[in-house]
Amino acid sequence: MQLYNTLSAKEREALIEEAGLERLTISFYQYARIGNPSIFRNHLFIHWNELDVLGRIYVAHEGINAQLSVPAVNFNAFKTHLDSITFLENVRLNIAIEQDNKSFLKLKVKVREKIVADGLNDDSFDVTNKGIHVDAVKFNELIEDSDTILVDMRNHYESEIGHFKNAITPDVDTFRDSLDIIEKDLADHKEDKKLVMYCTGGIRCEKASAYYKHKGFKNVYQLEGGIIEYTRQVKNLNLENKFLGKNFVFDHRRGERITDDVIANCHQCGNPCDNHVNCANEACHLLFIQCDACAEAMNNCCSLECKEIHELPYEEQKKLRKGKVVSNKIFKKGRSEVLKYKK
Incomplete structure (x- = not known):
């Protein structure tokens, strides 16, 4: 079988x-x-x-x-x-x-140990005591309220190419990194503000909303179905779309175009661009933003060093990769020092 x-x-x-x-x-x-x-x-x-x-x-x-x-x-x-x-x-x-x-x-x-790596001890709080789920109509109302704080629960490389207007976009590499940072930054507003969260499809907000209620936030809301469902509802109900740019997705597409706004820049030349790619050098595979012109000039690589390696015969590339682990570099997600215009 x-x-x-x-x-x-x-x-x-x-x-x-x-x-x-x-x-x-x-x-x-x-x-x-x-x-x-x-x-x-x-x-x-x-x-x-x-x-x-x-x-x-x-x-x-x-x-x-x-x-x-x-x-x-x-x-x-x-x-x-x-x-x-x-x-x-x-x-x-x-x-x-x-x-x-x-x-x-x-x-x-x-x-896996968890379906999302959040680093939380689930036994320390009631994970079922979640925030209030809201649809696109209510979400649009909430984020126009001066008493609302809108937080993007995604990572820096996701929000870099697209996010909601006026959202707080934590500069973090992982979901678990964002949880304590957001609580610390918003500590003075646990009772007087509405905390509204969103992510790609809703899963990160499910756990985060319960965690923040446990931490003392009184008014916690989450976008039902995340950016994906919001986009669908906006289109079907002819609502104002308050999202800007692309929604990062974790498959070979790497992004879905939500609006025509391009809010990011090529990490190599600085020109407007929001296309995520992986470095063509298989020993690197770094995720970064690259425009078509730089892709052609750099042979789809993130650096001259990677370009030189990528242009070697494949068997020579395999010899250079043998015994080396590059996962830490891969998951820097555009943080590499070789990128002049990284966020």
Whole structure:
């Protein structure tokens, strides 16, 4: 019985092109008590592999966090399977604003300690005592209120290319870094202000809102469904869109265009640009913002050093990479000193 992905990204890409089927990029999450995450993980892999589901799914004792793509022709079967799982019946599915058949090229279902790395001790507070969920209409009203503090719960590389007007955008690399920083910065407003939070699809705000209520914030709100659902509601209800730029997403697309505003800059030349790329040197793979002109001049690399390595024969590149670990550099997410115009 196959329980792991066996195809390379290139092999899967070729199969997707050959099939010629439209695929839907979807994300969802659900906090729930899962007794045996490993068994649940295998159950999902077996069923979803049969439906040609691809994506990155995290399963833990506290629930599931899924980002995936599924052939449109299999969507109903996929939804039926979700509904057969008690705690996933009628779970809200965030369907991507911009579709890409190659948003995911492998099916990875992983068991983790938590579905979002928050660094919190869940036993120290009531994680079910969450903030008030608001839709796009109420959210727009709240953020125009002078008594509201709007906070972006995402990381610096996400908010750099897009965020709501007048939002506080913490300069952090990880979600866990932001929690204490925000509490400290807003300590004087725990009772007199409305704390309104948002993130990509809502999952980070689920835990953060309960944490901030535990820390003494009296009026805590969170955007239901995050930026993805907000964008959908704004379009369907013909509301004013108060988001600027792109919504960063964690798949091969790296971003969804929400408005035409370009609020970021190329990290290499400083010109307006909001296209995230990974350095083409596989020993680096740094995530950064690069315009088309710099991509051509630098052969899709972040530095001259990486460009020189990337232009070597592939076997020589492999020899240079052997035995080296670069994950810390990868996750600096645009902090590298080689980038002249980094945020």
